[in-house]
Amino acid sequence: MPKLFQHLDGAVAVMLTAIIGSFVTPSFLTADELPVETAKLTAAPSVPPVINRDSPAKVIVNLDSIELQGKLADGVDYTFWTFGGTVPGSFIRVREGDEIEFHLNNHPSSRMPHNIDLHAVTGPGGGATSSFSAPGHSSKFSFKALNPGLYVYHCATAPVGMHIANGMYGLILVEPESGLPEVDREYYVMQSEFYTTGAYGEEGLQPFDMQKALLETPDYVVFNGSVGSTVGDKALKAEVGETVRLFVGNGGPNLISSFHVIGEIFDKVYIEGGTLTNDNVQTTLIPAGGAAIVEFKVDVPGTFIMVDHSIFRAFNKGALGMLEVSGPEDTAVYTGKQEDSIYLPEGGALQSIAGGVAPAATIAESKEQRVQLGQRIYEQNCSACHQPTGLGIPNAFPPLAGSDYLLSDPRRSIEVLLEGLSGEVVVNGATYNGVMPAVSLSDEQVANVLTYTLNSWNNNGGEITPLDVQEVRSSH
Ligand SMILES: [Cu+2]
Numbered sequence: 001m002p003k004l005f006q007h008l009d010g011a012v013a014v015m016l017t018a019i020i021g022s023f024v025t026p027s028f029l030t031a032d033e034l035p036v037e038t039a040k041l042t043a044a045p046s047v048p049p050v051i052n053r054d055s056p057a058k059v060i061v062n063l064d065s066i067e068l069q070g071k072l073a074d075g076v077d078y079t080f081w082t083f084g085g086t087v088p089g090s091f092i093r094v095r096e097g098d099e100i101e102f103h104l105n106n107h108p109s110s111r112m113p114h115n116i117d118l119h120a121v122t123g124p125g126g127g128a129t130s131s132f133s134a135p136g137h138s139s140k141f142s143f144k145a146l147n148p149g150l151y152v153y154h155c156a157t158a159p160v161g162m163h164i165a166n167g168m169y170g171l172i173l174v175e176p177e178s179g180l181p182e183v184d185r186e187y188y189v190m191q192s193e194f195y196t197t198g199a200y201g202e203e204g205l206q207p208f209d210m211q212k213a214l215l216e217t218p219d220y221v222v223f224n225g226s227v228g229s230t231v232g233d234k235a236l237k238a239e240v241g242e243t244v245r246l247f248v249g250n251g252g253p254n255l256i257s258s259f260h261v262i263g264e265i266f267d268k269v270y271i272e273g274g275t276l277t278n279d280n281v282q283t284t285l286i287p288a289g290g291a292a293i294v295e296f297k298v299d300v301p302g303t304f305i306m307v308d309h310s311i312f313r314a315f316n317k318g319a320l321g322m323l324e325v326s327g328p329e330d331t332a333v334y335t336g337k338q339e340d341s342i343y344l345p346e347g348g349a350l351q352s353i354a355g356g357v358a359p360a361a362t363i364a365e366s367k368e369q370r371v372q373l374g375q376r377i378y379e380q381n382c383s384a385c386h387q388p389t390g391l392g393i394p395n396a397f398p399p400l401a402g403s404d405y406l407l408s409d410p411r412r413s414i415e416v417l418l419e420g421l422s423g424e425v426v427v428n429g430a431t432y433n434g435v436m437p438a439v440s441l442s443d444e445q446v447a448n449v450l451t452y453t454l455n456s457w458n459n460n461g462g463e464i465t466p467l468d469v470q471e472v473r474s475s476h
Pocket of ligand 1: 081112113114115155156157163168
């Protein structure tokens with residue numbers, strides 16, 4: 001109870017406190033007298049509810065550090081070190097002026113000690129030494145949220161890089177006293193990299209690779225802890241006309257993110273998660289250990305793809321997410337394709353981009369060698385769409401791994417490569433309606449890459465020879 005009312009009769013004082021407390025900011029309250037609440041934490045992409053208080057509270061945060069095995073990509077597992085059992089860690093939402101009583105609980109099953117450095121803390125190590133907890137121990141410390149903004153938190157136990165690389169980061173939002181403008185949807189998206197012994201897509205439980213981490217050459221760059229975390233069924237959702245706010249963090253440990261949503265313009269960006277805002281932004285830079293808040297209104301339906309615009313990270317390392325917007329078209333904003341007509345430049349089509357036939361490659365002398373040579377051709381010509389795993393991308397690129405289309409008639413696929421393929425095609429029961437461009441490869445190369453696909457990912461083997469390719473080519 002505020003000291004002011006202590007001389008009053010109990011019941012009256014309680015009433016007055018209740019009435020006055022609702023519109024006066026009781027800055028005279030000491031930490032012990034603040035209303036107490038326990039923070040509701042959420043896993044990405046969810047964000048805790050907006051804070052409706054207009055005065056400070058004492059907020060109790062209970063966060064567990066947990067080490068557990070989980071999925072990094074299809075068929076690829078990783079032993080994650082987490083805050084709250086998820087990567088990124090639980091989202092924490094407090095208000096400027098709040099007193100935060102922080103409990104870091106290191107689960108008894110942990111093999112490592114952990115601590116937490118919250119960038120929202122004013123104090124040595126951001127809480128690191130005060131929160132250092134051995135397995136099965138819990139540490140408590142308190143801090144005042146002095147500065148509003150969106151902040152990264154992370155483990156800072158040595159070796160720090162390794163604790164972060166294994167997944168120990170998350171976001172804490174300190175809402176300004178005046179609150180953030182109201183929006184229809186809020187989501188939590190955090191980018192980070194993983195360094196694994198095996199290359200991208202290599203199956204099985206993958207250990208952390210210290211050498212790659214030192215060289216800053218990750219195999220995976222992902223949003224929300226795994227490849228495809230916000231793709232397909234798990235895409236973020238919104239409806240035409242709604243306003244969307246993304247709380248975007250970058251856990252690193254090394255890379256800077258060039259965060260971009262394909263087909264959207266950020267109406268407003270809170271630069272670096274601070275108070276300065278910029279309008280009409282295409283791509284915003286998010287440093288390692290930094291954050292940004294982006295806001296935009298969705299005007300037309302469709303799939304809007306979130307990427308790190310360092311684009312090989314998006315299409316080859318996993319830094320790709322989706323926002324699915326449903327609702328009526330608005331052709332005044334975007335028409336969709338209005339026409340497709342034949343374009344025949346004078347002088348005919350170009351033979352190939354390089355201006356000639358691909359250079360003569362090594363001639364395979366055995367099926368094994370054909371498979372081996374075919375792998376490189378696959379990586380350079382096919383994997384961007386059909387993926388290194390051969391699994392393709394749902395609704396966009398059909399799989400070659402276990403594809404009934406490919407395996408039931410391998411020779412038909414020679415034609416697919418030579419002629420390209422478009423229009424509806426059904427693979428393993430799913431309909432694709434895309435365009436596969438014809439490839440400009442020699443007979444030998446077509447034979448090698450198809451033999452590679454027939455002998456990879458548990459496909460049932462077989463061989464295509466250059467002679468097979470020549471036959472198909474000459475029959476056209
Ligand atoms: Cu740790």
